Amino acid sequence: IKTMTTRQQPLIIGGDMRADTPGHCAKFGTYSFLELNINKIISTQLLQSNEIGNSNAMEKQGFIRCLEDLQQYDLRPHTVITDRHLQIAKYIREEQNDIVHHYDVWHLAKGLERKLLPLSNKHPELRPWLKSIIGHLYWAPASTPSDLDEDSKQNIVLAKWMSLTNHVVNRHSHDNEYYPSCIHEESPLDTKWLHEDDIGYKKLKEITLNTRFLKDVKKLSTDHQTSSIESFHSLILQFSPKMKTFSYKGMLCRQLLAALHYNENSDQEFILDGDDDPKLYATFPKKKHKEGTYSIRTKKLIPRIFIELLQEVLHTIFVLNYVFCD
Ligand SMILES: [Zn+2]
Structure with a gap:
């Protein structure tokens, strides 16, 4: 405070x-x-x-x-x-x-994924697109400058998001001044584009362009x-x-x-080794252990507050001879 x-x-x-x-x-x-x-x-x-x-x-x-x-x-x-x-x-x-x-964005993406998963089970042609669609939802606000005024930010984020339904059918220019065309390089030749007549595509449009969802997309945090x-x-x-x-x-x-x-x-320092690099150690999480995988973590200092608390407790017991309980 x-x-x-x-x-x-x-x-x-x-x-x-x-x-x-x-x-x-x-x-x-x-x-x-x-x-x-x-x-x-x-x-x-x-x-x-x-x-x-x-x-x-x-x-x-x-x-x-x-x-x-x-x-x-x-x-x-x-x-x-x-x-x-x-x-x-x-x-x-x-x-x-x-x-x-x-x-x-994480909460919105989670909700969207929950709707798209069952849809892609019914319409398998959507499956290869799921990851990119969720990624696009993260990208739309993250790639928008946060120092613009609120209205411009909202319009750009929305335009980027809505370009999705064009992009998946291999259309890369959009009728929108805030995001007139895709900024990606040419897509790989084997991209499995959707077709406008696919029922799966129509359902995808219903979900991703739903009025309430678009209102929420506009409010996504950009930074x-x-x-x-x-x-x-x-x-x-x-x-x-x-x-x-x-x-x-x-x-x-x-x-x-x-x-x-x-x-x-939250801004904790790492324990450094002789070369001033953070000390590392390996952990073997039970779930991953079967596959023989492990994670590398950095060794952190014990937070000062707990050292101070421990000192206080020890001082109270051994110096002041205070008995906490029987
Ligand atoms: Zn595109």
Whole structure:
């Protein structure tokens, strides 16, 4: 918070909720704000379903509480990036309309993939295109300059996305001033172009040019994405294992500890070897082990906060002779 108040740069916030899966006794939800320029959790709220209701209502309430939390430090987001949660979109549009609202491309791509997979099972000619279509959804905003004004950005992203239905039938000029023609080089000769009369192609058009979907595409974020919040959410699980049940306070403490851990690690330094290169080690994940594969990871320093916590605990026990429990 201190960094944010002294930085005086527009706050770019990623917001998302993690709903607890069964295993925890009470149904909790965690809504968090991640400042995407500095990659720090700046607000995290714990919500209970019996206090608020279904997970849809919890998500909106979580968003409002994070916003109120920032307000007490006179901080206000310039841009917020979320998934396509309807209630939050409506709330920002109607009650916080000075905040720019964008959608995270990963969430939109996941939803699109869920629709295209069954379609490609029915119409196998679409299969070779699936990966490229999803890739195109990522490319449209990522290749658009983020310093343009909001309207131009939206028009260019939309035009790029809509060019897809021309491209797959081997048409590369588009009746659109914002993206008049494809910018790729010539396609390989063996490209399996679709045909305009194919039923699969017509269905593909229905999905990719659906009015609501196009509205969402326009709102895609061109530079920041919220995938780091997923890392924070999995970190909370490490502090509050699903097998155990926790009280509200117990859960809240674990969530805050996870936030401290995340912030401490988000710009964490690597342990260097003699040549000043990051030290590497191999891991053998069980799932991949059968195939004899392994992953290479970099060795990181233990976060300072945990060294300080451990020192405090040891000092309390051995110097102050404090007995924590019997
Ligand atoms: Zn093309």
